[in-house]
Amino acid sequence: SSYRIKLSANLKSWGIHNVFHTSKLWIHEPNDNRLFPGRMDSQVILTDESTKLEPEWAVEHILSHKGKGTNTVFELEWCLG
Numbered sequence: 001s002s003y004r005i006k007l008s009a010n011l012k013s014w015g016i017h018n019v020f021h022t023s024k025l026w027i028h029e030p031n032d033n034r035l036f037p038g039r040m041d042s043q044v045i046l047t048d049e050s051t052k053l054e055p056e057w058a059v060e061h062i063l064s065h066k067g068k069g070t071n072t073v074f075e076l077e078w079c080l081g
Contacts, residue, residue, distance in 0.1 A: 039078065 003025060007018050031039050058079035065074045 002019050002021050004019050007016055012018075033039075060077040060079045063075040063077055065072055067073050
């Protein structure tokens with residue numbers, strides 16, 4: 001089964017489809033401070049670029065990486081608020 005969701009005009013302009021299969025949806029869970037101590041929503045940086053689809057996070061340093069292209073995985077040191 002699938003769900004139809006309301007999208008902002010910005011997301012619609014990007015051609016994002018508004019119907020998602022249930023396997024792609026899950027219930028939001030707040031931060032688990034045991035696993036990610038000190039991570040706060042205030043670390044999300046809002047920009048004037050309305051074309052961004054995802055929020056940006058403040059990163060102090062890239063510690064390491066592996067993979068190539070869309071399969072690249074980074075180990076990061078996060079800025080703390």
